[in-house]
Amino acid sequence: MSPAASPVLRLDELSVSYSVRGRAMPVLTKVSLEVGRGEAYGLVGESGSGKSTVALALQRVLPPSGRISGGRALIEGQDVTSLDRAALRRMRAKTVAMVFQDPGRALNPSLTIGRQMAEVFAILGSSAREAAERSEAMLARVRISSPARVMGAYPHQLSGGMQQRMVIAMALAKSPSLLILDEPTTGLDATIEAEVLDLVDDLRREFGASILFISHNLGAIAGLCDRVGVLYAGRLVEEGPARALFAEPRHSYTEGLLRCLPRAGMRKGVAPLDAIPGFPPAPGSIKQGCVFAPRCGLSDERCRTIDPPFAVVGEGRASRCHYPDRVADLPRATPAPALAVPARDDAAVPVLALEPLSKTYDTGGAKVHALRDVSLTLMPGETLGLVGESGSGKSTLAHALLGLLAPDPGSRILLDGKALPPEVRSRSADEIKAVQIVFQNPDSALNRSQSVRRLVGRAVKRLAGLSGAAREAQVRRLLDAVRLTERQLPARPRQLSGGMKQRVAVARAFAGSPRLVVCDEPTSALDVSVQSAILNLLAELQAERQVSYLLISHDLGVVRYLSDKIAVLYLGRLMEVGRATDVLDGPHHPYTEALLSAAPSVSGERGTRIRLEGQVPSGLNPPTGCVFHTRCPRRIGPICDTEEPPLAADDAGHAIRCHLPREQLGRALATAPVAEPA
Structure with missing residues (x-):
């Protein structure tokens, strides 16, 4: 954001309280932040920190017991707290849009996708014909294939990822200045999550919209956002550029959140994950000192009695901590030794064995193979x-x-070597x-x-x-x-x-x-x-x-x-199975490799993500040959289209279902040309 540019969103000591049994309980306390034009700003923190309250306050849709008790919230220079009803409706209709966590609840199950999209353009003044045309074009812009067909579908006929794309299309249809995303990827698969975040990032640049991204997924925040604010107990405790903040936090709460994440190389039996001790305080319960002091391993008498100021700690960085330079010395909250994991007994009877498991649904005379010949042991x-x-x-x-459902005849589920009734x-x-x-x-x-x-x-x-x-x-x-x-x-x-x-x-x-x-x-x-x-x-x-x-x-x-x-x-087929280290370290099946490449990282660095084109095919009409060939970035020729590859295992039991030779699989060779086998 240039110095002369005014921010799209500005919170100036915004405070929000809820009335509980006649008492005003502060939920947000003097929160100040700015989101520049075209900027993506992430807001993170535990449940109860006030993240969603910020989003509700910006649109003045707080529950009846809630009220803005102080400060200002300015969107495009207009103070939301002082708008009359007509001006508030205009702001909601044209300036601000919101994408919620669960797209299924945001869509009307009784109306088609086309009808719901067209309503947005009709509100903006388009004729019925123009609204339909613009709706179809907008669905295409959010990368929904066959938008004309999707226009006639109902929400329940779309996958979760397509539903979320639909909600994003509706939100962006009015070209808002500010797009609020409240946990938009929770519950989505890694590939779909990555696609949705890429889509939002591309559309942000295309439409010039500013984004307020609320999430507890730190990796998603790091991948999308330019700057990040950390909320705790209704206070903004740290703010800064996303990459710098996650690489070197300057508040012990941010450091604690990052230590909770499972990282590469961390496994059970090696070391327990760290955890922030205790629980977030009840609203308004801490009257003096730092709000995080009761849970902080660095706190002392100064922290418990003096509220630290929100002070500059570097270029573009600010922290509400008395000791920002000591954050890296925060003691582990979970210092327990590694768990004593018993040695594996290969002669033991498996707790679970599937020999093999299949499940076919009959939908109006058509067969859907939900599972096909899945063999596993545990x-x-x-x-x-x-x-x-x-x-x-x-x-x-x-x-x-x-x-809860019976598998196909011939399938067997063995528990401790004995067959379970279906x-x-x-x-x-x-x-x-x-x-x-x-x-x-x-x-x-x-x-x-x-x-x-x-x-x-x-x-x-x-x-x-x-x-x-x-x-x-x-x-x-x-x-x-x-x-x-x-x-x-x-x-x-x-x-x-x-x-x-x-x-x-x-x-x-x-x-x-x-x-x-x-x-x-x-x-x-x-x-x-x-x-x-x-x-x-x-x-x-x-x-x-x-x-x-x-x-x-x-x-x-x-x-x-x-x-x-x-x-x-x-699509109901086992594509790869093996010890966790073998599957994660590779070589991988091309599908496994795509899943791994889509996983977000708090480093904010986007590696080479393998994009899977199109949607998962319908089980009513699965592809012939390898079921993955229609989306596979490493398809090698007609053999993939006509012949299903076997599930071939190496000496360690790591099995991969792919026509490619094992030596040609793996991240290092993902873009290397390969020859079709004879």
């Missing part, structure tokens, strides 16, 4: 990471293991308690009307057959195992943080001493600080109880940290 105390884009068959495989209603009590699940969203998985004692106690009674004093004792043992205390026993889910709720879900899954736990995106909805604590907990419980995990996740950092083996699914 040993005691092992974690198998299952990765792949939406529609690859990950959830179908998990549901089959749990007995449906849960045919399984014994011991077989049911042996296979449990931890869901992605604990809010949906826990009955909000029941206390923690009741939630875990019911699972103990049903799965372990305990009652009375024995059940109560087991409930307390489980809470202790997941690092919760007796104080949480009478609490209901709404009274717990996201991390605490997920700990309750883990305790419930372990109520019957399971042999296999399916972890379905167990940390994707959590802040990085809570994520590290949950990953450490899962690793500790596994080492202690020798339970096996099937980990389903699109976060490759999580998969890398927790997994012993990795399996890669695409």
Whole structure:
């Protein structure tokens, strides 16, 4: 931004409070920041830090109990806090647009895509014909293939990535000055996330829009944003250029967030992830000193009594810390030694064996092969990471293991060497308690009307057959195992943080001493600080109880940290499987390589990302030959179109399904020309 250019967004000591039982509770306190024209500004921090409150305050859509209690919010020079209703409507219609976390909730399920797009242009004054033409052109600009066909589709007929592109198209249709993105990539696969962020970056430059990007995904923030602000307990504690801030933080809270991330080379059994101790404070509970002092390993009496100023600490850098030069000396919050991981016993009976697993759906007479001949084994105390884009068959495989759907005849699921009945209603009590699940969203998985004692106690009674004093004792043992205390026993889910709720879900899954736990995106909805604590907990419980995990996740950092083996699914086929180190280090299947190249990094440096053209093909009409050939950047000729390659393993059991010779696979040779095999 040039010195003469006025910022598109300027917050001048903005304060927001909520009324709780007649008392005003401060949620934002004197937040000041600027977003220049065409600039992308990232806002990060744990849940409750005030990120989403900033977005709501900018549009004056705070809940009834909330109000702007001080300061100003200026968009294109207009003070949002002083606009009348007519001016506020004009600002919302033309100047500011917002993209929410869940595109499914932002779209009307009863209206076609074309109808919803056309409404935006109609509001801006276009005729019906012009609105339809502009809608189709806008869908093409956000890289939706066959936009004329998509115009007639309903939201449920689109993938999550296409839905998010649709919402972005609607937001940009009015050429806004400010685009607010509130967790726009949470829940998206790595490839789709990378495509959406690339799309936003390209359109930002094309439309000249400024972006306020709110996210707990530090890698996504680093890849898209020019500058970053770090919020904690409603205060802006650090600000600076994205690359410099993540490379050398000048506030201990930012340093703590970065230490929570699983990095390359970090694996369970080597060292636990660091975690920020304690929990964010209740709004307004800290009356003096630094708001982060109760959780900071560097705090002293000065920090606890004197509120540090927001001071310049370098070019374009500012920090609200008394000791910005000592941040690198922050002691580890999790100094525990590496876990004692038992040696693998190759002679042991696998906890899980699929021999092989297939699932075919009949949709109006058409056959959809959701899974086809998937063979896997999982040993005691092992974690198998299952990765792949939406529609690859990950959830179908998990549901089959749990007995929620029956696989095709001839498929076998073996638990400790014994065949499991295909449906849960045919399984014994011991077989049911042996296979449990931890869901992605604990809010949906826990009955909000029941206390923690009741939630875990019911699972103990049903799965372990305990009652009375024995059940109560087991409930307390489980809470202790997941690092919760007796104080949480009478609490209901709404009274717990996201991390605490997920700990309750883990305790419930372990109520019957399971042999296999399916972890379905167990940390994707959590802040990085809570994520590290949950990953450490899962690793500790596994080492202690020798339970096996099937980990389903699109976060490759999580998969890398927790997994012993990795399996890669695409359109129901197993494309690659092997030890985690072999799969991650390569050589890789071209699809695996594309997934790895799409993973965001907090360094902000964009490596050579392998773009996959088009969408995952429909299971109703899968490609012939190799199912990946329609999107494969390394297709070598007609053999890929006509012949399905075998799943060939090396001496270490690392198997890859590809026509390319193994010596020609791998990142270093990704762009090298190859000859078609004879």
